[in-house]
Amino acid sequence: MSGANFILLINVSVAGLLAASFMAVALHEAGRASPRWLAFGYLLGMVYFAIEFSIPAFDNARPVVVVAFAVFLGATIAFNGGLAHKYGVAPPWTPMLFFLVATSVAVYFVQDLPRQSLVRMMAYQLPYAVMQFIGLAIVWSSKQRHARLDRILMAVLAASGVQFASKPFIAHALGGWGANPQAYLQSSYALVSQSLGTVFGLALALLMLAILVRDLLAEVTSKSETDTLSRLLNRGGFTRRAELAVLGAVRQGVPVALVIADLDHFKSVNDSFGHASGDRVIETFAGFLREAAAGHHVSGRIGGEEFAIILPGTNLAAARLFAEGTRSAFSALPIDGLPADNRCTASFGVAELHPSEAFADLMRRADQALYQAKNAGRDCVRVSAGPDGNWSSAGIEAEARRV
Template sequence: MSGQFFIQLLNPGIGLLFAVAFFLLWLNRRDRYVAYAAGAYTASAIAFLILDVGPALPYELHRIPANIGFLATGALFAAAIIRRYGLPVPWRAMAVTSAVSMAFFLWFLLGSLSIGGRILSISIGAGIIAAMVVRALWPIKKRYVIDRVLFWVAALSALNLIARPIVLMSLGGGFDSYDGFQQSVYWTTVQFTQAMVSITAAISLMVAVAIDQISELRRQVDDDKLSGLLNRRGFEAKAGSALRRYLDDDRPVALMIADLDRFKQINDSYGHAVGDAIIAAFGAHVRAIGPAEMIAGRIGGEEFALLISSAGIETARQFAEAVRIGLAPAAADRIPSTLVPTTSIGLTIGTPGANLSALMHEADQALYEAKRTGRNRVRTFTPISVRQAAGGG
């Protein structure tokens, strides 16, 4: 076997290797975007096998399924990246682009014969599909380095697919036959760059899958399933770092602790299922009305903590009242009609140099005052010196 034959096996070998790898990942993590990636590399391997290894058909008809496979590779990989971010996949736009690309390809294959025209038809079509990824990811906040890597892989792929054939064909003057085409600098460049892009794209997406897996495990560790909020560990970790950031930026911040009133009596009288329903309703209610940057957690059996930024005392009190007043309606369809759950809330405002532990202690004192004065109310922490001054002491 010649060295050229082994070179021809490079891209289908890479495609099959990564197709198997992504399929195994999908078996472990049933995310649709991982399945799309497996499909993309399967299509790539089949397309290269048809084109470079399989038997030639009359009128070069074997090039039709091969190039359909190349376009399917681009579309499925674009879908994998876009779907990872929970965005709608532009299937219709990709299908139209692929259909137009194949129409031009067929014209240059069966009508006005032109190898250069066929190259441009498929490369530009695939480049436009890659550009759809760039357009979809452009406005998204890129939290991790891998998010930027995926964006630039798509951008460079689009540029490579669109610009490369135009530049090389203008320098080389086109191709008169497929023998000349396969011996050309262009085809050598395609074989090399496609292998590099395939490896880079696959490794980047695998890293993204690993990061998603770690994030999911972290959420499982930090989240409270019943309330849909953070658990105490998750709240303290996120709220602590957020509080330091807010105070360093001189942004007002408020912390409140809410406690469901007479919760033990509710469990004893109505059963733990009703108590769980109230906890779930509280979590859903807080998520529904809370600001985007709110950090909320269930820090005890029936106790919750909420950290909100850009909130002065009046804004914080209004939010706390909305939480208190809205609990009963939020839980109404989950519990017996004879039961009206209430909550008491203690509120404090962050001051320069404060830490989370100190604020939680202050909010706890305010919560104790709310309980002591009758429950189902909001109380704001007042330092002893201020209380003494107000009392004339």
């Protein structure tokens, strides 16, 4: 058995295992099309390698060669479909399928050219390169590409496209791809070609598996950290994200403030109007926080009717204005399910991180400020004294007027 035959057998097994791996992901994520298309692509790849292995058994290999070409090009189209679904891009099915038909016809007729003709070799390999660059364009055009793995995937797709485009020249340099289709697997080019196919096919599959698993873990983490009713982070999720936000602000040398809010007389809302109305109050207030928060803010529901938002890049005065604006807008808002003249209010505590403080210290001071707001009659904002106790209301008011 030649080296190319051996690698071809390995490719059949590897493609089958990869197809099974993507199918396992697809079964776990039944609502997502991406892993199903990727599984189908590698299943077609397995069929292609099996056809390649069987070509020497045919006296007239011309139709078999065309079928093998179409199957492998179909595998790259299915892979691009998986990419498109993963990255939220509309799959270009019509142009890709038209390209499949047109190039398959071209491959049928170019077999009338001399076997070692560069044009004939390019007609067979360039369509594969085009599909790899279409895959690159799909990832590049997506708004969801933002991580290192996505950039590595684009680099590998580009390299794979280049290796397909260069194969005719590699074949020419190595003395061709055999005197006939039956002799292909005995050629030096076949060994190189199959080896390159193994490397790039496996690299792309492993990258896609890593990306799918990454996104799956991120979704599981997000669900475990999200409060179902408010759709904000729960206490554990908020604490983890807020600590990271505080560390980032400290590294950048920018201020960071924390606002804690508590819905006033919330128990009486539940007792008087029912828990459904209480839930709507929570949903409404959470919606206020989501709309008011910037992309780098971190907001969460940290208790039954208690909420918090961390504001990186925000000093104490600006955080107090944020709290006052939220308090005022929420108190004027009618709530579905409550009488028209009934208004819900919230109390707020605000604190700014001071040097040498930890996030837990910031939480403690903001909570103390919230306690003061409730003691002051509720529906108001109070700010925390600094760790040294030197903050004064007059000083805070003056700073707020300068913002």
